[in-house]
Amino acid sequence: MTEQKKDGQESEARRLRRELFDDAMLDKLMAATDERGVALTGEGGFLPEMIKAVLERGMETELTGHLGYERGDPAGNGSGNSRNGTTPKTVGSEVGDIAxxxxxDRNSTFASALVPKGSRRLGGLEDMIISLYAGGMTIRDIQHHLAATLGTELSHETISNVTDAVAEEVTAWQARPLEAFYPVIYLDALVVKIRDGAHVSNRAAHVAVGVDLDGVKHVLGIWVQASEGAKFWAGVCAELANRGVKDVLIVCCDGLTGFPEAIEATWPAATVQTCVVHLIRASMRFVAYQDRKAVAAMLRPIYTAATEDAALMALTTFADSNLGRKYPAAVASWTNAWDRFTPFLAFGPALRKVIYTTNSIESLNYQLRKIIKNRGHFPNDAAAVKLLWLAIRNIEDKRARERAKQAGKGKDRQSIPRLVEGATVTGWKAALGELALIYPDRINRNL
Structure with a gap:
């Protein structure tokens, strides 16, 4: 459902409210609740009583339709079925518990569509629970939050069942078919804490983001493993290929040993580009704080060089300098990664901006890390994947709302509405033009 349709529905609901409850009536209601000390929400609140009246009236109307006659109508005599009192039922809602x-009916054949059998929550509450969970709150936190803000008491099992209901969606998303061609794919990992018996251990949540021909970024999948390793990444690449990815032009990744070989085993024609930002960080690990600014200044001519020869000259200059001799490990970081760094130097400025860093995935990981930090640890791998998926969905929903507002102001921002980080890669048209010159056959056959 598009944002425009949602706005249309809200506008219609707003018009209906004004027709039935004008502002004067609402002012009178607010004054009366204040005068009598009645809360709007929570236990004993006015809104739960209002919803109770509407739902009970609606269920009575449903029952009349089911039986085929009004209450007290003689037409019901001998019909074979009749009203048979009521059953107490408490449901949770966004405004509090509603009794x-x-x-x-006497034949027990009536089933309400408004409040289905077995239902203990109204729809909006489930959305709220999932949203709170996606924000990093634990089930116990959600229990406390609902009780404190809405006066709704839900069991640990109930909240767990609500969050587990998305498990099938996660599984389907993880196995969904992918496009055959992505010009650029970013691969990275972030650390999550998983409970293993009596201990909590660190594991790597691997995330893959693909950029399609329109420059839109798609989260292709999430995988949790004991550690980030080239062998596991090889399995990730093979799975992506099995789900439909036949060709990739450039794969951006960190400098993990064996990573390029793992990628090339699946996509032999792909150019594997070591993330320049990862490379800078790796070399800076060996540099004392007081020298970092000076070292960074000497590294800059390497990755901004116009050609590979110019970059090699800048690296030699750094190696022969006092700082280079002081920090040989920093020089070695660049020397060891040189073959995987130099493809970057063959590209034009627009494409360099796209593959200079795995920032497209790093920005997503930054937001995911905040949620993981709030959550602490997870009971198992599946719980970690579920939360990360929900978080990605929430991030994209927020981006979609922002894009809808921008579109309303005359700004054209087209992208797929969900399950993607959402934004189009900055400067993508120029980068795609450069890719078309470098890889004409592979680009043109997929246009």
């Missing part, structure tokens, strides 16, 4: 008197 309902659910009508029933």
């Amino acid at each position: 309902l008197d659910q009508p029933r």
Whole structure:
């Protein structure tokens, strides 16, 4: 459902409210609740009583339709079925618990569509629970939050069942078919804490983001493993290929040993580009704080060089300098990664900006890390994947709302509405033009 349709529905609901409850009536209601000390939400609140009245009236209307005659109508005599009192039922809602008197029929054939059998929550509450969970709150935190803000008491099992209901969606998303061609794919990992018996251990959540021909970034999948390793990444690449990815032009990754070989085993024609930012960080690990600014200044001519020869000259200059001799390990970081760094130097400025860093995935990981930090640790791998997926969905929903607002102001921002980080890569048109010159056959056959 598009944002425009949602806005249309809200506008219609707003018009209906004004027709039935004008502002004067609402002012009178607010004054009366203040005067009598009645809360709007929570236990004993006015809104739960209002919803109770509407739901019970609606269920009575449903029962009348089911039986085929009004209450007290003689037409019901000898019909074979009749009203049979009510059954008490409490449902949770966004405004508090609501105690309902659910009508029933003598033959027990009536089923309300408004409040289905077995339902203990109204729809909006489930969305709220999932949203809170996606924000990093634990089930115990959600229990406390709902009780404190809405006066709704839900069991640990109930909240767990609500969050587990998305498990099938996660599985389907993880196995969904992918496009055959992505010009650029970013691969990276972030650390999550998983409970293993009596201990909590660190594991790597591997994330793959693909950029399609329109420059839109898609989260292709999430995988949790004991550690980030080239062998596991090889399995990730093979899975992506099995889900439909036949060709990739450039794969951006960190400097993990064996990583390039793992990628090339699946996509032999792919150019593997070591993330320049990862490379800078790796070399800076060996540099004392007081020298970092000076070393960074000497590294800059290497990755901004116009050609590989110019970059090699800048690296030699750094190696022969006092700082280079002081920090030989920093020089070695660049020397060891040189073959995987130099493809970057063959590209034009627009494409360099796209592959200079795995920032497209790093920005997503930054937001995911905040949620993981709030959550602490997870009971198992599946719980970690579920939360990360929900978090990605929430991030994209927020981006979609922002894009809808921008579109309303005349700004054209087209992208797929969900399950993607959402934004189009900055400067993508120029970068795609450069890719078309470098890889004409592979680009043109996929346009």
